Amino acid sequence: MSRPSDHYDSAPPSITQPELGVIGYVRFFWRQLTSMRTALLLLLLLALAAIPGSLVPQRSSDPNGVVQYFDANPALAPLLDSLQLFDVYASVWFSAIYLLLFISLIGCVIPRTTHHLRALRSRPPRTPARLERLEGFTVREPDTSALGAAAGSDTAASAIDSARDLLASRHYRVELYEVGGAHSVSAERGYLRETGNLVFHTALLGVLVSIGLGGSFAYNGQKVMIEGAPFVHVLGSYDSFNPGRFFDESHLEPFVMTLERFEVDYEEFNLNAYGVPTDFRAAVTARDQEGNESGAVIRVNHPFEFGGTRVYLLGNGYAPTITVRDGEGNIAFNRAVPFLPQDSNLTSLGIIKAPDALPEQLGMIGFFYPTAGVLASGAYTSIHADLLDPLLTLRVYTGDLGLDDGIPISVYTLDTDELTEVVGGDSGVETIELRPGETAQLPNGLGSVTFETMTPGAGANNWAGSVKRFASFDLHHNPAELGALVFAVLALLGLLCSLFVPRRRVWVKAKASPGGGIRLEYAGLARGEDPGLVEAVADIADTHGGKVEE
Amino acid sequence: MTEQLASAALVAIYSAMAVYSIALVFFAIDIAKRSSLKASPVQSELLGQADGFRGSIAVAKRAAPVAQAKASRFERTGFALTILAWLLHLAGAVLRGLANGYVPWSNMFEFSLVVSLALTTVFLGIQFWQKLGYLGVYATGASLIVLGVGTVNFYVDVTPLAVPLQSVWIIIHVGVAILATAFFAIGAGLSILQLLKARYEANPDASRLGFLRTIPSSVSLESLAYRMVVVGFVLWTFTLIAGAIWAERAWGRFWGWDTKEVWTFIIWVIYAGYIHARATRGWRGAPSAWLSIVGIAAVVFNYTIVNLFFKGLHAYSGL
Numbered sequence: 001m002s003r004p005s006d007h008y009d010s011a012p013p014s015i016t017q018p019e020l021g022v023i024g025y026v027r028f029f030w031r032q033l034t035s036m037r038t039a040l041l042l043l044l045l046l047a048l049a050a051i052p053g054s055l056v057p058q059r060s061s062d063p064n065g066v067v068q069y070f071d072a073n074p075a076l077a078p079l080l081d082s083l084q085l086f087d088v089y090a091s092v093w094f095s096a097i098y099l100l101l102f103i104s105l106i107g108c109v110i111p112r113t114t115h116h117l118r119a120l121r122s123r124p125p126r127t128p129a130r131l132e133r134l135e136g137f138t139v140r141e142p143d144t145s146a147l148g149a150a151a152g153s154d155t156a157a158s159a160i161d162s163a164r165d166l167l168a169s170r171h172y173r174v175e176l177y178e179v180g181g182a183h184s185v186s187a188e189r190g191y192l193r194e195t196g197n198l199v200f201h202t203a204l205l206g207v208l209v210s211i212g213l214g215g216s217f218a219y220n221g222q223k224v225m226i227e228g229a230p231f232v233h234v235l236g237s238y239d240s241f242n243p244g245r246f247f248d249e250s251h252l253e254p255f256v257m258t259l260e261r262f263e264v265d266y267e268e269f270n271l272n273a274y275g276v277p278t279d280f281r282a283a284v285t286a287r288d289q290e291g292n293e294s295g296a297v298i299r300v301n302h303p304f305e306f307g308g309t310r311v312y313l314l315g316n317g318y319a320p321t322i323t324v325r326d327g328e329g330n331i332a333f334n335r336a337v338p339f340l341p342q343d344s345n346l347t348s349l350g351i352i353k354a355p356d357a358l359p360e361q362l363g364m365i366g367f368f369y370p371t372a373g374v375l376a377s378g379a380y381t382s383i384h385a386d387l388l389d390p391l392l393t394l395r396v397y398t399g400d401l402g403l404d405d406g407i408p409i410s411v412y413t414l415d416t417d418e419l420t421e422v423v424g425g426d427s428g429v430e431t432i433e434l435r436p437g438e439t440a441q442l443p444n445g446l447g448s449v450t451f452e453t454m455t456p457g458a459g460a461n462n463w464a465g466s467v468k469r470f471a472s473f474d475l476h477h478n479p480a481e482l483g484a485l486v487f488a489v490l491a492l493l494g495l496l497c498s499l500f501v502p503r504r505r506v507w508v509k510a511k512a513s514p515g516g517g518i519r520l521e522y523a524g525l526a527r528g529e530d531p532g533l534v535e536a537v538a539d540i541a542d543t544h545g546g547k548v549e550e
Numbered sequence: 551m552t553e554q555l556a557s558a559a560l561v562a563i564y565s566a567m568a569v570y571s572i573a574l575v576f577f578a579i580d581i582a583k584r585s586s587l588k589a590s591p592v593q594s595e596l597l598g599q600a601d602g603f604r605g606s607i608a609v610a611k612r613a614a615p616v617a618q619a620k621a622s623r624f625e626r627t628g629f630a631l632t633i634l635a636w637l638l639h640l641a642g643a644v645l646r647g648l649a650n651g652y653v654p655w656s657n658m659f660e661f662s663l664v665v666s667l668a669l670t671t672v673f674l675g676i677q678f679w680q681k682l683g684y685l686g687v688y689a690t691g692a693s694l695i696v697l698g699v700g701t702v703n704f705y706v707d708v709t710p711l712a713v714p715l716q717s718v719w720i721i722i723h724v725g726v727a728i729l730a731t732a733f734f735a736i737g738a739g740l741s742i743l744q745l746l747k748a749r750y751e752a753n754p755d756a757s758r759l760g761f762l763r764t765i766p767s768s769v770s771l772e773s774l775a776y777r778m779v780v781v782g783f784v785l786w787t788f789t790l791i792a793g794a795i796w797a798e799r800a801w802g803r804f805w806g807w808d809t810k811e812v813w814t815f816i817i818w819v820i821y822a823g824y825i826h827a828r829a830t831r832g833w834r835g836a837p838s839a840w841l842s843i844v845g846i847a848a849v850v851f852n853y854t855i856v857n858l859f860f861k862g863l864h865a866y867s868g869l
């Protein structure tokens with residue numbers, strides 16, 4: 001079958017010593033590499049090598065986890081890092097295993113494919129001389145006396161003809177042989193088993209290549225979008241961006257996308273889960289360069305496709321709109337600021353930087369509570385994620401915010417070491433507390449801060465919609481997907497054929513028996529796992545033996 | 551209404567556990583009785599021929615599938631009780647599903663509930679095809695443990711389906727994974743028996759497990775185990791692909807080496823290894839059986855340790 005020589009169905013190899021000379025050694029190693037045992041060991045090794053990546057955080061899937069790991073284990077982490085344990089699936093050793101495995105696979109599949117193509121075109125093999133030694137051997141001596149005198153060879157030939165028809169109707173490929181006066185039919189079926197096996201292994205290669213190749217052209221990026229604020233799809237407006245190896249900025253299709261509304265449903269009836277979100281809906285519109293407009297509601301599990309990019313809903317939170325007037329009455333800051341959620345009830349932390357404020361730059365650290373509640377300690381916390389009782393608290397700092405030094409600083413952090421606290425904390429001035437629509441004066445004539453409401457006309461205690469929401473999105477483009485999917489499905493179909501289509505040979509032989517009638521012999525041979533072979537031969541004997549008797 | 555349905559589900563589940571326990575006792579008595587049975591020579595001869603090794607004569611082999619000894623009274627009672635337990639178990643799962651308003655496999659308690667149900671379903675289902683009474687202790691014992699641990703240690707109240715799980719893929723991907731697990735588990739049980747039987751065959755007099763005489767040969771058991779595992783493997787392959795499609799829908803990438811993805815992959819590779827081992831000279835028999843056992847161990851590890859202690863996107867243990 002041109003299977004690896006250590007396949008259990010292959011004849012045991014006679015020589016295992018390498019032939020002399022370079023070619024001999026190369027051939028020897030190639031044979032070792034493409035043997036079943038090597039494939040098996042590499043498979044087991046692959047399973048083992050995949051384990052550490054589940055024990056140690058991976059840069060690819062959990063970059064923050066890696067940072068935390070370094071903090072928590074400063075001695076161990078660099079050592080693990082040098083072994084590439086934070087990048088297991090891109091590591092030299094993991095790659096080596098799967099590349100060897102796939103080389104072995106290619107080396108295994110190619111000879112089998114050529115062999116199989118030949119087998120597909122060849123006739124079923126000559127009937128063995130002795131069927132007794134084969135599986136399911138059955139003898140029938142049908143009573144043909146009723147047929148009259150025309151016994152012997154004629155009857156044998158016609159019995160074999162009917163056996164051939166029977167086998168052919170059961171999708172066997174058939175061939176008649178006549179050896180030493182015995183008529184016989186040799187039949188084989190289940191070529192699909194080997195075809196399926198080859199398709200399966202080749203498709204695995206296809207999956208790997210699609211992922212590798214497609215991944216190089218893929219990109220993904222993250223963007224926080226606040227209700228009403230348009231996002232222009234160019235590289236510079238992403239918050240973060242991960243290009244594949246062959247990514248080129250020209251691959252980005254320019255378009256403008258706007259989050260029109262973000263809505264959340266909360267559980268209201270089930271007290272075991274009161275206030276748990278049950279649905280997130282991001283209504284977006286998008287417009288491309290040609291002016292084609294498209295709108296959609298993005299939900300978890302329901303991405304939106306536009307301009308070759310798929311947009312996934314990832315997270316959400318509140319973006320209070322804040323206006324800062326400086327000591328000279330100028331507007332130094334006026335923007336919706338995304339506050340990062342700290343817990344499931346969206347207690348959120350946000351930073352406000354007003355470097356243009358005069359006479360001094362202003363920085364603020366704010367906490368936003370969509371539904372403010374008071375802990376036993378006296379501190380605020382949010383007790384519901386919806387806007388039932390919104391509250392913003394602010395601590396205010398003055399001093400050099402460091403924005404002019406040219407060093408990029410995250411908009412989500414404020415380094416207060418060099419700043420002077422003027423409101424909250426130890427400053428002696430109480431932390432500012434604002435409801436939507438309220439304004440507070442800063443001390444020392446520094447100005448004022450306003451928490452703008454989005455629903456100025458709403459009645460008292462109706463806070464719905466008073467604070468903008470934001471949603472964070474992942475934008476993806478991966479040309480590998482379709483290819484990987486097609487190959488994966490091919491692999492599955494190949495696997496089904498390979499495991500469940502029985503490949504078997506069946507022979508029926510007819511001899512004139514000494515008593516004047518005929519003696520029919522049936523036997524089969526499994527090629528690969530075939531638990532139903534004996535049954536199948538017996539069934540053919542029953543059906544055919546019965547037929548002949550008629 | 552939800553509350554009533556959920557507590558009715560619990561009543562059914564605890565009843566199922568009680569009946570499983572009694573079924574287990576009956577199967578165990580049957581096994582104990584087998585040990586004291588004198589093997590009739592005819593029976594062992596027929597069993598020997600059920601193996602289908604090449605070159606034996608067909609006339610006797612034809613009779614092979616029914617060649618096992620007639621089930622004992624205890625075994626038959628064990629089966630009857632298992633069917634009763636299964637009905638209660640099924641009722642428990644259906645009631646829980648109704649209480650949820652969605653499929654009853656969205657947290658660890660429910661996984662245990664449905665995996666053990668699938669295990670019994672597969673065990674009972676294959677009886678139509680092969681009589682596996684000698685596996686009764688293993689099957690009812692495994693169901694009982696999984697269901698018991700899940701219900702006692704992981705029980706959670708009905709809550710709305712977490713937003714990320716609101717997708718048809720939870721039905722397809724998780725449902726098929728559960729079914730695959732059931733086939734792997736039955737396969738592993740057969741592999742364990744295969745190992746015991748192989749040791750018995752090597753030295754029949756040294757074995758104190760007399761019942762081994764009454765079960766099929768190690769070669770037959772291996773072939774049965776193999777057939778269970780390949781069905782499980784196909785289902786697992788499907789789970790893997792369906793999971794990738796869902797991950798693409800939900801997270802925008804079909805594969806990201808998230809912890810759960812890693813373990814799904816590891817399990818898949820182990821079973822691919824098992825199938826290969828069965829086709830590799832020197833690896834058929836005991837070494838391949840060990841791989842089947844390692845495989846189910848990895849599946850159990852994936853359901854328990856990985857769910858409880860490993861960090862990842864698939865954080866839906868409900869605990």
Ligand code: HEM
Pocket residue numbers: 003004007033034035036039043101102104105106108109196197198200201204494495498499528529822825826829
């Ligand atoms: C990526 C790694 C591989 C995986 C996941 C894999 C998986 C499988 C699976 C699941 C089967 C059983 C289904 C079937 O028959 O199609 C199988 C069969 C087989 N594989 Fe692989 N394989 C891999 C690599 C290889 C390599 C490298 C070789 C050659 C050395 C090989 C040779 C075979 C052979 C000969 C069979 C048929 C076994 C039989 O006769 O039952 N495979 N493989």
